[in-house]
Amino acid sequence: MRRAQRREPEAFGQLYEEHFDRIYRYIMLRVRSQADAEDLTQQVFLKALENIGSYRWRGMPFASWLFRIAHNLVVDYWKKKSREKVAAVAPEEIDEMAPSQDDPAARAELNFDMKQLAEACEHLTDAQREIISLRFAGGLSVAESAKVMGKSEGAVKVLQHAALVRLRRILCPTGEVVNG
């Protein structure tokens, strides 16, 4: 981390490789548009580079710091969108959320894809949507997610439980067990 803070390309490159895909997936689930997700992901890392000198551990893991930047950009993005009164997501953008690999087996394994997950997340509260995005798209732990959201770990566990219960009701309205 110190080396990255000194802007050593190799060290920052390592952080980039470690977090890039996770940040992209998190943003993709939140904004549901490939072009916007790419733009915002790039902005996250540029902002991180700009501010990495001021990053201090103090109980805030680096992943949480980075996802907080991503969260703020996503919040600003939706505020800007609502000001512009642009339709939430164009249908062709949603199609960009299909699994990236062409492997039919991988597609068949999925009971629902990112597109369906994103649509289901629309019916969650902001905080529930955030925890699902951080945990399952961003791959953060509860402790890391708690730091991003500014909540206690206990509160995040409660939120996570409620979000999964609701998500399950949306994705499996008849109560059938997914996967099983």
Place this chain on the structure above:
Amino acid sequence: MAERFENILDECLERLRHGDSVEQCLARYPEQAAELAPLLRVAEDSQKASSAVNPRPEFKAQARHKLEACMQGGEPKPERKKASAIGWVPRWAVVVASVILIFLVAGTGTVAASTSSMPDDTLYPVKLATERVRLGLSRGEINKARVNVRLADRRVKEIVYLAKKGDSRRLEKVLLRLEGHINDIERVIEANADRPKVQEALTDLKALLEERAAENEAAIEGATNNTDDPGILRHVLERYRQRCQSALGSGWRGS
């Protein structure tokens, strides 16, 4: 009981994240298996659905290239490279600030000049460095947080000044610093939330932040009439509110 289930659920989710199967998790908690099973399967599928979406390799390479270009010259400013232990403040300014602080003790008015300087003034780096020294000299986390509350006031004044001048480039930088102060305060509040001995001091700190936040919000709102670009101040106001609410724990303000 309810909390216990949430802990069990979380433990199982962590196990899934580290490669255990749903069945292995259920076998560990047979009593909760009926309630756990559908939630774990939704979680597992959500994880799978997300990880099936990857950034385009050409985009990833392009983004990395841009980042490397920034690292080698472009956007990060030269003085940032010199900054080290004191973050975004250049070393020379720290030295000057330390000397000025000594003079302050001796009663000189030089610090006053830098204290009232604005981001486009020559003495502004000295002002920032003086603040870092002041923070460094404050004893205890909560005292540091109280200093951060006061420094946030200064950042708000600077933002209002820059908005009036239409200097959005500097304004964005000051906004990041403002958020940095509030984040530092939030970390102190979080880190001390469970320490009974400091609850009174923590309550005072929150009251101070709340009071200052109300006044600063009014100042930013009032300044929207004195700028050609009121949108930028509304943007500042939203971000400032969000940070303060998060620090005060008055509820998560999502998108």
